[in-house]
Amino acid sequence: MTKLGFSLRSKLTISYIFIVVTVVGLISLMANISVQNKFQDFVIHKQNKQTQEILEQISLSYDENLDWDTNYIGIVGMNALQNGLIIKVENNNNQSIWSANEHNHGLCQDMITNMWSNMNQYSGKWEGRYQEKVYPIISKGETIGTLTTGFVGPYYFTDEELIFIEALNHLFIGIGIGSLVLAFGLGILMSYRISKPLNKAANKAALLSQGKYKEKLTDASNTKEISILMNTINNLSDALEHKEQLRKQLTQDVAHELRTPLTSVQGTMEAMLDGIWEVDKERLTSCYDEIMRIKRLIGSIEDLSKVENENALLHKENFDLSNLLIRLLNNFESELAEKDISVDYDRRSVYLNADQDKMSQVFNNLISNAIKYSDKGGKIQIHISDSHKKVEIRVKDIGKGISQEDLPHIFERFYRADKSRNRNTGGIGIGLTITKTIIEAHEGTIDVESKLGEGTEFIIILQR
Numbered sequence: 001m002t003k004l005g006f007s008l009r010s011k012l013t014i015s016y017i018f019i020v021v022t023v024v025g026l027i028s029l030m031a032n033i034s035v036q037n038k039f040q041d042f043v044i045h046k047q048n049k050q051t052q053e054i055l056e057q058i059s060l061s062y063d064e065n066l067d068w069d070t071n072y073i074g075i076v077g078m079n080a081l082q083n084g085l086i087i088k089v090e091n092n093n094n095q096s097i098w099s100a101n102e103h104n105h106g107l108c109q110d111m112i113t114n115m116w117s118n119m120n121q122y123s124g125k126w127e128g129r130y131q132e133k134v135y136p137i138i139s140k141g142e143t144i145g146t147l148t149t150g151f152v153g154p155y156y157f158t159d160e161e162l163i164f165i166e167a168l169n170h171l172f173i174g175i176g177i178g179s180l181v182l183a184f185g186l187g188i189l190m191s192y193r194i195s196k197p198l199n200k201a202a203n204k205a206a207l208l209s210q211g212k213y214k215e216k217l218t219d220a221s222n223t224k225e226i227s228i229l230m231n232t233i234n235n236l237s238d239a240l241e242h243k244e245q246l247r248k249q250l251t252q253d254v255a256h257e258l259r260t261p262l263t264s265v266q267g268t269m270e271a272m273l274d275g276i277w278e279v280d281k282e283r284l285t286s287c288y289d290e291i292m293r294i295k296r297l298i299g300s301i302e303d304l305s306k307v308e309n310e311n312a313l314l315h316k317e318n319f320d321l322s323n324l325l326i327r328l329l330n331n332f333e334s335e336l337a338e339k340d341i342s343v344d345y346d347r348r349s350v351y352l353n354a355d356q357d358k359m360s361q362v363f364n365n366l367i368s369n370a371i372k373y374s375d376k377g378g379k380i381q382i383h384i385s386d387s388h389k390k391v392e393i394r395v396k397d398i399g400k401g402i403s404q405e406d407l408p409h410i411f412e413r414f415y416r417a418d419k420s421r422n423r424n425t426g427g428i429g430i431g432l433t434i435t436k437t438i439i440e441a442h443e444g445t446i447d448v449e450s451k452l453g454e455g456t457e458f459i460i461i462l463q464r
């Protein structure tokens with residue numbers, strides 16, 4: 001049973017949102033913590049500075065002769081109270097000179113309550129308490145008294161500071177929510193853009209499995225991997241379509257090739273059995289020839305399927321190609337003599353690392369074709385050139401040649417340029433298919449150049 005999972009689109013959307021939320025969340029959290037810490041440092045620093053200023057102002061207000069200027073201290077004290085500091089000034093005998101609590105106890109209590117509620121509003125976990133700090137007041141190098149500051153600590157926010165830090169928090173939350181919405185939108189958009197062509201590719205692959213090759217994937221994608229995938233599927237589709245056509249063609253051709261000789265044998269036999277024709281040597285020979293033709297056809301089909309199946313099984317060895325060619329040319333001696341064909345081959349040792357039997361099959365096909373499609377008095381040229389990287393072998397004849405329409409097809413199975421003529425030559429259009437299959441198994445190439453009435457040249461290039 002197929003296990004159904006999440007669709008690619010949902011997975012991409014979820015992953016994208018997860019990544020963006022995690023990244024934005026972490027950045028917001030870190031920025032928030034860092035800003036809060038910096039702000040607390042700033043507030044503590046500001047409060048210390050404020051205390052130092054108060055100390056300076058009080059010390060400056062002291063005059064040895066006129067004593068303390070309580071009016072001025074009162075102004076400084078009330079100003080400090082506005083900023084959350086409750087101060088008390090005492091002389092060296094611990095006698096109170098000025099005290100905010102004594103001056104306006106109610107206002108001091110209101111201020112403490114306000115600070116307390118500010119800090120609790122800022123953080124539910126705030127663990128502050130009312131605390132006091134005592135500083136000596138120094139004038140002209142002598143201690144003249146003490147300043148006691150009371151505040152809600154370890155630090156406290158004034159109303160303005162609280163408004164500022166809360167606005168900052170709201171900004172962070174806003175950025176977080178905005179990013180989430182953006183991530184969601186972009187996630188859906190991006191996953192749609194990636195999954196749409198992939199869905200199309202999947203549908204196309206499903207069509208391919210049903211043997212429907214016509215429809216092509218046309219959507220251009222600007223994602224490199226997706227456009228490679230689409231091109232590959234289109235190429236696969238073309239290749240499968242071509243294979244399918246070849247398969248149909250093969251079945252048709254095999255049926256056709258078998259029917260013709262079988263019908264001929266059947267007709268001759270029936271006529272002889274019915275006593276219409278006499279059983280004589282000539283008619284039996286004709287039946288025999290047709291049976292041999294069927295045998296050759298079956299043998300060629302077997303050869304082809306063997307070569308196609310054994311592609312991976314090459315028995316490579318180092319051998320001298322010129323020895324192989326000389327041996328083959330000797331085998332064709334009687335055919336060459338019969339058609340008075342001359343061979344131009346400048347023998348020279350050229351070593352190849354290849355499957356010798358299969359190479360023998362290749363050159364056997366090419367030489368046999370060159371003889372088959374040459375007229376009496378023809379000429380065959382075999383030319384080899386080599387470098388340290390590759391070997392090029394050319395087999396050329398000045399025979400009948402191949403028309404431009406037939407030329408692109410001659411390596412296909414059962415393709416014969418002139419079917420009726422080839423029936424007489426015994427060709428069934430498989431030799432070149434086998435030849436090409438063998439050369440490609442050796443990672444080489446085979447090309448053909450030909451002109452009708454002028455001749456044909458096959459060019460094989462093999463890597464060393």
Ligand code: ADP
Binds near residue numbers: 401402422431455456
């Ligand atoms: P066949 O058994 O019919 O010769 P091949 O696969 O060897 O099959 O060749 C395919 C077709 O290519 C031939 O039927 C013939 O029409 C053409 N051909 C091959 N070699 C030559 C050549 N040297 N000269 C002219 N035509 C050729």
